[in-house]
Amino acid sequence: MLTGAFSLTTTSQMELVGISEKINTLIQKNSVSSGVCYLFNPHTTAGLTINEGADPDVGDDIIKGLLYMVPSDLNYNHLEGNSPAHIMSTLVGTSLVLHIANSKLLLGTWQKIFFCEFDGPRTRTVHWKIIKD
Amino acid sequence: MLTGAFSLTTTSQMELVGISEKINTLIQKNSVSSGVCYLFNPHTTAGLTINEGADPDVGDDIIKGLLYMVPSDLNYNHLEGNSPAHIMSTLVGTSLVLHIANSKLLLGTWQKIFFCEFDGPRTRTVHWKIIKD
Amino acid sequence: MLTGAFSLTTTSQMELVGISEKINTLIQKNSVSSGVCYLFNPHTTAGLTINEGADPDVGDDIIKGLLYMVPSDLNYNHLEGNSPAHIMSTLVGTSLVLHIANSKLLLGTWQKIFFCEFDGPRTRTVHWKIIKD
Numbered sequence: 001m002l003t004g005a006f007s008l009t010t011t012s013q014m015e016l017v018g019i020s021e022k023i024n025t026l027i028q029k030n031s032v033s034s035g036v037c038y039l040f041n042p043h044t045t046a047g048l049t050i051n052e053g054a055d056p057d058v059g060d061d062i063i064k065g066l067l068y069m070v071p072s073d074l075n076y077n078h079l080e081g082n083s084p085a086h087i088m089s090t091l092v093g094t095s096l097v098l099h100i101a102n103s104k105l106l107l108g109t110w111q112k113i114f115f116c117e118f119d120g121p122r123t124r125t126v127h128w129k130i131i132k133d
Numbered sequence: 134m135l136t137g138a139f140s141l142t143t144t145s146q147m148e149l150v151g152i153s154e155k156i157n158t159l160i161q162k163n164s165v166s167s168g169v170c171y172l173f174n175p176h177t178t179a180g181l182t183i184n185e186g187a188d189p190d191v192g193d194d195i196i197k198g199l200l201y202m203v204p205s206d207l208n209y210n211h212l213e214g215n216s217p218a219h220i221m222s223t224l225v226g227t228s229l230v231l232h233i234a235n236s237k238l239l240l241g242t243w244q245k246i247f248f249c250e251f252d253g254p255r256t257r258t259v260h261w262k263i264i265k266d
Numbered sequence: 267m268l269t270g271a272f273s274l275t276t277t278s279q280m281e282l283v284g285i286s287e288k289i290n291t292l293i294q295k296n297s298v299s300s301g302v303c304y305l306f307n308p309h310t311t312a313g314l315t316i317n318e319g320a321d322p323d324v325g326d327d328i329i330k331g332l333l334y335m336v337p338s339d340l341n342y343n344h345l346e347g348n349s350p351a352h353i354m355s356t357l358v359g360t361s362l363v364l365h366i367a368n369s370k371l372l373l374g375t376w377q378k379i380f381f382c383e384f385d386g387p388r389t390r391t392v393h394w395k396i397i398k399d
Contacts, residue, residue, distance in 0.1 A: 001301065001399040003367070035134065036171060036262060038302060040365050042374030044318040049223045052177040057210035058219050064209065065220035069202050069335050076330065077323035086324050087331035090315045094377075095363050097228050099173050099260055101136070106260060108175030111227075127365055127372060129302060131264075131397075133134040168267065169304060169395060182356045185310040190343035191352050197342065198353035202335050230361050232306050232393055234269070239393060241308030244360075264397075266267045 002130040010120035016059035017115045034133040037098040045085035045119035047092030053112025085118035135263040143253035149192035167266040170231040178218035178252035180225030186245025218251035268396040276386035282325035300399040303364040311351035311385035313358030319378025351384035
């Protein structure tokens with residue numbers, strides 16, 4: 001199993017950052033033609049998702065939807081004031097399993113992989129593992 | 134690793150389509166007694182989930198809940214008009230990891246695997262990979 | 267692939283139960299220094315998530331957020347009265363893929379693994395599989 005991590009810097013409080021290219025570069029660097037890639041986000045106020053990457057408006061609408069669903073004020077107990085970001089992390093999820101085929105991520109026409117920042121801006125890490133076929 | 138894909142046709146705008154039987158057939162055809170199965174949905178307005186399959190009312194209630202949580206109109210930016218379907222895809226998730234035991238999916242008594250259509254009707258694809266023990 | 271299951275008992279209707287220690291014990295017992303761990307929840311009114319484990323208020327706030335988002339009464343069709351728990355299960359998810367490094371779970375500073383009870387109290391099961399590197 002190949003293993004590693006990369007970091008990225010977010011620039012807003014909430015933001016979807018595309019990371020498909022970083023992962024495709026890892027796949028090519030390690031000469032993986034086919035297999036599975038596991039991504040893991042070690043942060044509790046961030047997530048990982050797959051969605052449309054062609055139109056950046058989709059990412060903005062996802063943030064708009066999450067802000068609508070998860071109220072900023074709900075008499076939360078956690079004193080840091082970022083409970084909505086923790087809730088969004090659980091809703092979106094913190095790990096992904098991706099298929100690799102033909103030496104790149106197997107994705108639908110419109111799909112891209114996104115790191116989801118819910119409590120930025122911060123420097124963040126993503127862990128990855130790859131199993132070759 | 135065994136790899137493949139199958140397609141399915143949805144008949145409504147929002148619909149949960151059971152796919153457990155399709156996957157159990159794959160497992161038996163490939164003589165897998167034990168292992169892991171990875172499912173991947175390549176569409177950005179659909180998802181994959183596991184929930185109760187005995188009473189079809191549960192699937193209808195999941196759709197009812199998602200329609201309540203994700204408003205149809207929220208001043209969305211994406212011009213195609215299907216932003217709620219994109220948001221639901223991120224909430225529900227686009228991949229699953231399933232355990233295989235005794236030559237079939239290891240599922241709880243009431244569990245079934247569902248393809249979730251959020252912007253149908255359409256013809257859809259599901260990619261699968263299986264690692265044998 | 268190593269395979270097994272453990273059970274746990276929940277004591278409230280909704281509750282997040284930390285299970286990181288149980289999994290780290292499995293990893294050590296089986297002398298796994300590096301690899302991947304798959305967790306699977308076979309119940310349709312429960313889930314698995316990763317979030318902050320240092321301050322128990324975060325878990326309480328996640329429950330508060332879910333109760334706000336998923337209404338208790340929405341003219342649900344399922345007659346058992348636990349449709350909100352089924353919806354939460356689909357939102358949170360029923361499986362996790364965890365990375366193992368240095369003979370323990372690779373987690374962020376604040377992360378812990380939680381079994382999420384949405385329709386308790388009950389006795390519940392978690393299935394696990396581990397692939398060694």
